Amino acid sequence: MSHPEVAIIMGSDSDLPTMQAAIAVCEDFKVTPHVEIISAHRTPQRMVEFAQQAHQQGIKVIIAGAGGAAHLPGMVAALSPLPVIGVPVASRHLKGLDSLYSIVQMPGGIPVATVAIGNAKNAGLLAIQILAAQRPELQEQVIAYRRSLSEMVQDKQEQLATVGYQQYLKDYQAASSAG
Numbered sequence: 001m002s003h004p005e006v007a008i009i010m011g012s013d014s015d016l017p018t019m020q021a022a023i024a025v026c027e028d029f030k031v032t033p034h035v036e037i038i039s040a041h042r043t044p045q046r047m048v049e050f051a052q053q054a055h056q057q058g059i060k061v062i063i064a065g066a067g068g069a070a071h072l073p074g075m076v077a078a079l080s081p082l083p084v085i086g087v088p089v090a091s092r093h094l095k096g097l098d099s100l101y102s103i104v105q106m107p108g109g110i111p112v113a114t115v116a117i118g119n120a121k122n123a124g125l126l127a128i129q130i131l132a133a134q135r136p137e138l139q140e141q142v143i144a145y146r147r148s149l150s151e152m153v154q155d156k157q158e159q160l161a162t163v164g165y166q167q168y169l170k171d172y173q174a175a176s177s178a179g
């Protein structure tokens, strides 16, 4: 029996393409998340049950993604003592500004840590960093990940300095259109 410490919930299956980045980050750090579709509007009773029980079931941090009238992260935060990270999912008509404003403007007393529109990857990383505060081996992995980011930028800069910005741009655009 595994006991997930991160829960990744989302208002609809249409949020999964966005939220998969948070799942992928957790898996990269060998943290298997609990993943569930829970809607503040369509399954409100399940939302209340989940939010009230999550901390008793070993969950340490909740990532909640939602779009449009994105009430899920705030309502879960209101019902749970756990840290909640909100992911504003990009909406069709308002491009996720509605989601962002719905999630980020929480009243005093009920915080939701909100990442950028669509940036479930950062939500995953923040959840890992929250767990890592109590787990030195996980913190070492976070430090190694940060080091890899620095090395990646240094490698890019060396390549830019070697080939010049015009060739670098051509290569970059070719790689972007291929990938």
Ligand code: RP5
Binding pocket: 010, 011, 012, 013, 014, 015, 039, 041, 065, 066, 067, 068, 069, 089
């Ligand atoms: C929200 O409504 C969900 O989080 C989703 O982002 C949005 C649209 O849901 P669907 O109509 O695609 O199910 O509750």
